[in-house]
Amino acid sequence: MTAVAIENGQRQFDYWLTVYKRTWKGSLVSSFLLPLLYLAAMGIGLGSFVDANGTGSLGGISYLQFIAPGLLASTALQIAVGESTYPVMSGLKWQKFYYSMIATPLRPADVMYGQLAFIAFRVASTCAVFLAVIAAFGGLRSPLGLLGLPVALLVGMAASAPVCAIATTLKNDSGFAMIFRFGVIPAFLFSGAFFPVSQLPDWIEWLAYVSPLWHAVELSRDLSLNTVEFWPALGSLAYLAAWFLVGTWFAVRGLTKRLIS
Amino acid sequence: MTGQVEALVRARGLRKSYGDFEAVAGIDLEVWKGEAFGFLGPNGAGKSSTMRMIGAVSPVSGGELRILGMDPATDGPAIRARLGVCPQDDTLDTELSVRENLTVYGRYFGLSRAECRERADELLEFVALTEKAKVKVDELSGGMKRRLTIARSLVSKPDLLLLDEPTTGLDPQARHLLWDKLFRLKQQGVTLIITTHYMDEAEQLCDRLVVMDGGLIAAEGSPAELIRDYSTREVTELRFGPEVMFADHDALAGKVADLAQRIEVLPDRLLLYTDDGERAVAAVHERGLEPAAVLVRRSTLEDVFLRLTGRTLVD
Numbered sequence: 236m237t238a239v240a241i242e243n244g245q246r247q248f249d250y251w252l253t254v255y256k257r258t259w260k261g262s263l264v265s266s267f268l269l270p271l272l273y274l275a276a277m278g279i280g281l282g283s284f285v286d287a288n289g290t291g292s293l294g295g296i297s298y299l300q301f302i303a304p305g306l307l308a309s310t311a312l313q314i315a316v317g318e319s320t321y322p323v324m325s326g327l328k329w330q331k332f333y334y335s336m337i338a339t340p341l342r343p344a345d346v347m348y349g350q351l352a353f354i355a356f357r358v359a360s361t362c363a364v365f366l367a368v369i370a371a372f373g374g375l376r377s378p379l380g381l382l383g384l385p386v387a388l389l390v391g392m393a394a395s396a397p398v399c400a401i402a403t404t405l406k407n408d409s410g411f412a413m414i415f416r417f418g419v420i421p422a423f424l425f426s427g428a429f430f431p432v433s434q435l436p437d438w439i440e441w442l443a444y445v446s447p448l449w450h451a452v453e454l455s456r457d458l459s460l461n462t463v464e465f466w467p468a469l470g471s472l473a474y475l476a477a478w479f480l481v482g483t484w485f486a487v488r489g490l491t492k493r494l495i496s
Numbered sequence: 497m498t499g500q501v502e503a504l505v506r507a508r509g510l511r512k513s514y515g516d517f518e519a520v521a522g523i524d525l526e527v528w529k530g531e532a533f534g535f536l537g538p539n540g541a542g543k544s545s546t547m548r549m550i551g552a553v554s555p556v557s558g559g560e561l562r563i564l565g566m567d568p569a570t571d572g573p574a575i576r577a578r579l580g581v582c583p584q585d586d587t588l589d590t591e592l593s594v595r596e597n598l599t600v601y602g603r604y605f606g607l608s609r610a611e612c613r614e615r616a617d618e619l620l621e622f623v624a625l626t627e628k629a630k631v632k633v634d635e636l637s638g639g640m641k642r643r644l645t646i647a648r649s650l651v652s653k654p655d656l657l658l659l660d661e662p663t664t665g666l667d668p669q670a671r672h673l674l675w676d677k678l679f680r681l682k683q684q685g686v687t688l689i690i691t692t693h694y695m696d697e698a699e700q701l702c703d704r705l706v707v708m709d710g711g712l713i714a715a716e717g718s719p720a721e722l723i724r725d726y727s728t729r730e731v732t733e734l735r736f737g738p739e740v741m742f743a744d745h746d747a748l749a750g751k752v753a754d755l756a757q758r759i760e761v762l763p764d765r766l767l768l769y770t771d772d773g774e775r776a777v778a779a780v781h782e783r784g785l786e787p788a789a790v791l792v793r794r795s796t797l798e799d800v801f802l803r804l805t806g807r808t809l810v811d
Contacts, residue, residue, distance in 0.1 A: 246604050246605075247604070249600050250589075250600045250603070250604075330587070330591075331585065332587065334583065334587050335587040335648075338551060338579070339576055339601070339604035340574070340577040341573075341604050342572070494553070495553055495554065495555065496554060
């Protein structure tokens with residue numbers, strides 16, 4: 236079964252390569268410029284103000300170093316969700332390329348794995364460039380911070396899979412605005428990327444713990460500061476993996492239901 | 497397998513339902529190697545549902561279906577590997593070039609890149625799109641897109657080609673060009689299954705066809721057989737002047753009813769189904785009736801179709 240899925244994944248490679256070739260420039264600007272602006276405005280602009288008043292409550296590090304690992308994880312999440320909404324709707328409704336794919340030996344599950352693999356590539360490649368910029372700005376304290384890249388990839392996929400699952404059930408794209416408004420933006424603001432979530436009222440603090448992004452932000456920052464504790468880190472990794480695996484199961488089921496009727 | 501030739505498609509009591517709605521209500525059919533088989537029927541007759549089941553992308557709700565000797569429930573990918581599908585809506589990737597649409601698609605069937613390139617060039621030649629190879633699909637006309645979709649469905653050298661309303665929405669030139677290509681495929685021995693609601697298309701392309709209505713097969717045979725069985729050899733059309741209103745048509749029909757095997761009253765004319773149209777015309781004149789215009793023509797598949805499925809609009 237797995238061998239067939241891998242073979243069928245490889246068969247889609249040329250398709251996704253052509254998609255990448257025609258979109259990489261545009262997506263580079265949009266997915267890269269925004270986090271860079273955040274980094275400049277928050278890390279350096281707001282950061283110089285925070286740093287001047289002492290960062291004891293942040294553990295004595297610069298504000299840039301505090302937020303950079305979290306921004307990396309947040310960027311991963313935003314790119315992943317973006318790539319899991321309109322492109323999936325396009326496959327089902329506008330370009331309908333999913334329908335042409337399943338008229339071949341490919342199965343709906345293969346098509347979903349291919350889509351997720353492409354999203355993983357987009358997340359990883361954009362985050363790698365962003366991480367290099369962060370490092371150049373001095374945003375990392377320890378070389379371990381480079382491991383923020385796999386963490387970013389994991390949180391990206393933890394968000395992508397369930398959003399793909401939702402996208403397969405939607406009739407049109409109006410639902411995506413809700414995902415961004417009530418999912419992505421609150422998750423971003425209360426992820427702990429900009430301030431420790433312990434500052435928040437208890438009930439919001441608990442919501443933050445439920446969000447996969449908080450786990451990734453913590454993990455990414457702990458790596459950069461070299462303050463990782465084994466069990467909490469393992470717990471966070473398992474939690475993110477669970478989002479990805481359960482999400483993937485629903486995404487495959489959703490796509491199958493939509494295409495095979 | 498016995499020594500007998502096995503049908504490429506074999507259905508027994510095949511059914512498809514969506515919730516309470518029964519789209520296909522139990523049909524039997526066989527499609528043999530090398531033939532062009534047509535599904536004819538009004539919208540909602542169950543043609544596309546049947547095609548999707550044959551395409552192994554829609555589970556069978558009841559009855560039996562074998563495609564290329566295999567069961568679509570368990571051998572879907574193996575069946576689809578040997579099918580070419582030209583869907584009703586174009587599902588081309590509009591942002592890829594014409595040639596990329598073919599090379600990328602060939603890869604889904606496990607063809608090597610070299611094979612894909614070779615096939616793409618052959619097929620572009622076949623559908624007369626070689627000059628457009630590098631153009632984006634967005635810039636093609638409707639007829640070119642259809643030709644490209646057909647080329648794409650041929651990339652894997654399928655044993656069986658499924659065409660769902662291949663010429664709907666095309667202008668006459670584009671339709672004739674497409675028929676020409678399909679005819680050539682048939683000559684090369686490709687088995688075709690076509691759905692259409694164009695009678696001329698069915699007469700041009702199909703060796704054998706079924707007329708579907710309400711999820712059932714209403715009639716089956718070659719175009720000539722269907723005309724023989726369900727219509728008369730000729731049809732005499734009588735048009736009366738504008739002073740004769742619809743109400744008078746019924747009265748007129750009464751006067752000539754015995755001249756034809758069957759008579760149909762339409763708002764603008766009377767249709768007399770008869771084996772000898774000219775004799776009917778002479779008899780009409782003998783009775784002192786003077787229609788403004790008379791047309792004697794051969795029966796067509798359209799007469800069969802309208803007889804079997806009615807003139808009422810189904811939406």
